[in-house]
Amino acid sequence: MCANKLRYAVIGCGAIGGYYGGRLALAGADVHFLFHSDYSEAVSRGLQVESINGDFLLPHPQAYRDVAAMPPCDVVMVSLKTVMNDHLTQLLPPLLKPSTLVILIQNGWGMERDLSLLFPELKIAGAMAFIASNKVGPAHVRHLDFGAITIGSYCGEQEALLLQVANDMSNAGIPVVLAPDLTTARWRKLVWNIPYNGLSVVLRSTTDQLMQHPDVCALIRDLMLEVIEASRLFGATIPESFADEMLEATRKMRPYQPSMMLDYLYHRPMEVEYLYSRPVREACEHGFLMRKTQMLEQLLLFNNLHNVAEKP
């Protein structure tokens, strides 16, 4: 363990960043929040979190509206939607020291590599949030279920720092797993995300509605098995039985609107690129056609185009 207290930045204070950053700050960590449209509310009313594990309010979060005003940090937690990742070239530099670790708490495949191409010296980790939470108002997050986070190093060398982050999170009441293999961890999450996020949009249905229909269950399973097969091209080790585990777990979940469904309902751009296009394209480069995933990608791209254009 390092002796020094870590300084955190949270980029993207919505359902994910607001919750995890909020918990860390509540537990006494030094957390600096970048807000966008919610800045004034965060300053005037604080960051409010309703949580199944207990509600709390941070009356005076260290809030910023511009990264230029933020201090360099030890850890930058990026919890933007991946559709915003183009902005990282501007957002990150003011926050970086040579030792800074950037943790991408995002869904999809390929974000870490893209970031490392932009910042070749950067220390990068990826994280998967297993949480049901929504932003229900400005600087106001509602945490509905679950809450664990899995973190894995991208280039495999920040073990001490990651341990310290995990320790801070544990102390803040966040169940945390350090994944020995980020690739496997990312693809395990894709096994769930690819069928449920996409089909919830294409079929305009919550998880429980999807699970009630045997043909859709069969399709979900086909997609899961296709994702598992693709994952092996990248060195992930996921047994086929994981598909049935995920189906069973989802069957037991309370009705849930996946994040992509919420994006669709609010006419926001959907994360098609990193969740679908990138896995399909890279698997294809390895000679494997993810036929059903690609079809879902194609349907989502059409939906995305029309949905964003029809924003009221």
Add this chain to the structure above:
Amino acid sequence: MCANKLRYAVIGCGAIGGYYGGRLALAGADVHFLFHSDYSEAVSRGLQVESINGDFLLPHPQAYRDVAAMPPCDVVMVSLKTVMNDHLTQLLPPLLKPSTLVILIQNGWGMERDLSLLFPELKIAGAMAFIASNKVGPAHVRHLDFGAITIGSYCGEQEALLLQVANDMSNAGIPVVLAPDLTTARWRKLVWNIPYNGLSVVLRSTTDQLMQHPDVCALIRDLMLEVIEASRLFGATIPESFADEMLEATRKMRPYQPSMMLDYLYHRPMEVEYLYSRPVREACEHGFLMRKTQMLEQLLLFNNLHNVAEKP
């Protein structure tokens, strides 16, 4: 040519049967129409056809509401939706003589075989209507575009009778092709129907909207090539270049709502079984997985269930 004038029955007097039967009757053929909900209007106001080739009215069609009242016929044209084919066991027997030819003017695969299992001695042909027409009111059809019909014998032995039917149709102004190979003809139509019917429902879009989106065009092409590949298992001979021909032809068509989209919009059951489930299942029995077609089938089954349940 036979010397005797043929007696026709038309079962299902909607957009297809009303148009083709109406043209035959207008040209002097002996056509007996089975109406369902439109019977009283057909009797009181006649059968009305608006057509790009000239509007016409049959003021006194030979209309029936019950097959028991109809005479045995030489030719029975079945232009019901395939979701109604279960009713053929009741509808056909009163119309049959030993020499009767039943022509299924329907979309899909496997209807002729199902019918031959029910009526082993029956003479059967299949027909594909290449027409844009809609029923716009009771006993009132609007013919918008195209109009040709392709007919092929199912068991290959009614050549003389089919020639006579083709002759009657030609005389009635209906462009008709006698297909030497019904299997190839059916699958050629499926090459168009499988992508456009299903995607028009899943993406709630007309053909022109689908064609405007390059990813959807790529998906349509993938589906077409999958259908062509499957068709070979059944002995059809369709070159791959047919996919690009169909794409090009559709690009040039005026905006069109495929029949399945209309069924969806009116909360009627969709023809998923013969258009999707049967081809997928039979191809699978031959060891070929129609992965994208199957996915479309699964999405349509879900849509069908919810759509029919939500009928206002």
